[in-house]
Amino acid sequence: MKVRKLIVLVAAFTLLCGSVAYADSVTQKLRVLVNKKWEEGSDGVIVDNKSYISSQVVSDKLQAIVISDDKKISVFKPNVHMLTNSGNDIFAEVKKGKSIKFNTFIQVDSLKVDISALKLTIADTYGEETMIEQRKSGDSDFPDGKSDFWITMKDISYTFDQAGPYTLRLLMKPAGESSFQVVSEKTIVSR
Structure with missing residues (x-):
């Protein structure tokens, strides 16, 4: 009985660690520079070869009005x-x-x-x-x-x-x- 629990526990940890490693390879951090300048907190991410940055970065750095609701972001x-x-x-x-x-x-x-x-x-x-x-x-x-x-x-x-x-x-x-x-x-x- 103890051996069976040990095998299940080892398998669960293996799957968990593998999922974390896979998620890390799918999502990569992206450094966002505006006018060749990077500031703390302006990082983005790349997911499935698509770049994503915060709407707050767009608002602050591009001096634009950004309005967001549940379904869309308007700039x-x-x-x-x-x-x-x-x-x-x-x-x-x-x-x-x-x-x-x-x-x-x-x-x-x-x-x-x-x-x-x-x-x-x-x-x-x-x-x-x-x-x-x-x-x-x-x-x-x-x-x-x-x-x-x-x-x-x-x-x-x-x-x-x-x-x-x-x-x-x-x-x-x-x-x-x-x-x-x-x-x-x-x-x-x-x-």
Whole structure:
């Protein structure tokens, strides 16, 4: 009786280990690079010679709006341009320590999804974000239902204390979703 149990146990472990080895050879890890840059957590997998990456990688790295439900994943990539100006001067570089009053002109086209809010932030060289402005559906200056629109965000005064890159981020919240997603970034360099 003990011999029979031992044989069954050995056979079960053999099948289990063989299944794990087979599954590992079918599924291979894939390193995902966007613009020749890899970041922690952006790995994908290859299963049956097909590549799979996280929809979060698509959203974050390609600055696209990704909406997922039980049956599908929809990716929307609007065309967004941002222009910073101070008075009549367009700029993308500032002197370190200088305080500038500026606004951001935003042009959006080919937005194929309804949004319920948008916001503009600026992150300093350490990544600390400051809200510039937020608009939501129902506001008089919100582009409800439009796929193409231009917006001039309010003037702000901002001091560029440190040398290095500052990042303006335009984020949009798809209608019916709870979180904002980055759709465009612009760098202002402080020297």
